[in-house]
């Protein structure tokens with residue numbers, strides 16, 4: 001029997017590199033899964049349902065949870081993975097860029113979580129998993145607004161865990177390092193010598209590798225499962241040891 005048998009899951013950013021690996025793993029573990037994404041729905045396992053979904057659109061979010069409530073009598077797992085990255089310093093970042101990335105990465109998480117709560121309360125043990133980043137602890141150069149959004153996600157995660165723990169809802173954040181997804185590929189695309197940059201990224205990790213979406217899905221799966229019943233309000237860094245190491249020691 002799968003670890004998530006009988007559970008229901010809603011995954012924003014479910015068509016993304018990490019989101020689609022999470023949807024596939026949840027389905028393999030026996031959950032009913034909705035992948036909610038602004039992007040189209042090809043390439044997911046047959047048992048995962050895609051819904052077109054924009055995390056920034058409050059009316060659309062309300063409509064999606066009203067539709068979900070007509071199909072499911074509870075929601076056990078909410079994963080907030082939708083996000084964008086903007087590779088700029090604050091000086092290069094326009095107010096429009098700043099507002100857009102906060103609308104998707106932070107306000108979108110707030111809206112989805114807010115309107116998911118009535119269904120989450122009906123679960124016997126709900127789990128919300130927000131996507132932060134190691135960039136919410138330490139900064140990558142030229143990702144200023146992105147780092148700020150991930151710091152906000154970390155604070156929001158703890159606040160939600162405090163407010164909704166008494167209702168039986170666990171809330172955690174996953175904070176990945178570099179994970180090989182379209183988001184990371186776009187980061188590499190801007191480099192002149194992509195292979196050298198990829199090797200340099202591997203070399204700064206104590207484990208000499210970057211992560212795969214499946215590495216992240218393994219931890220998400222555990223946090224979603226009943227084995228994690230005592231885990232809440234935490235920021236789970238998964239980064240091949242990257243943030244444990246003082247980088248100057250490799251000079």
Ligand SMILES: NC(=O)c1ccc[n+]([C@@H]2O[C@H](COP(=O)([O-])OP(=O)(O)OC[C@H]3O[C@@H](n4cnc5c(N)ncnc54)[C@H](O)[C@@H]3O)[C@@H](O)[C@H]2O)c1
Nearest residue numbers: 013015016017018038039054055082083131178179181183
């Ligand atoms: N890849 C990494 O190295 C890395 C590192 C740390 C944290 N993260 C975080 O992990 C999560 C998943 O990232 P990923 O690497 O899979 O990225 P990705 O770009 O592959 O996926 C992001 C998904 O979000 C969706 N999305 C964007 N705007 C949306 C909107 N308005 N409404 C609904 N969906 C929207 C996109 O269509 C895409 O499918 C993100 O929160 C990201 O910040 C990724």
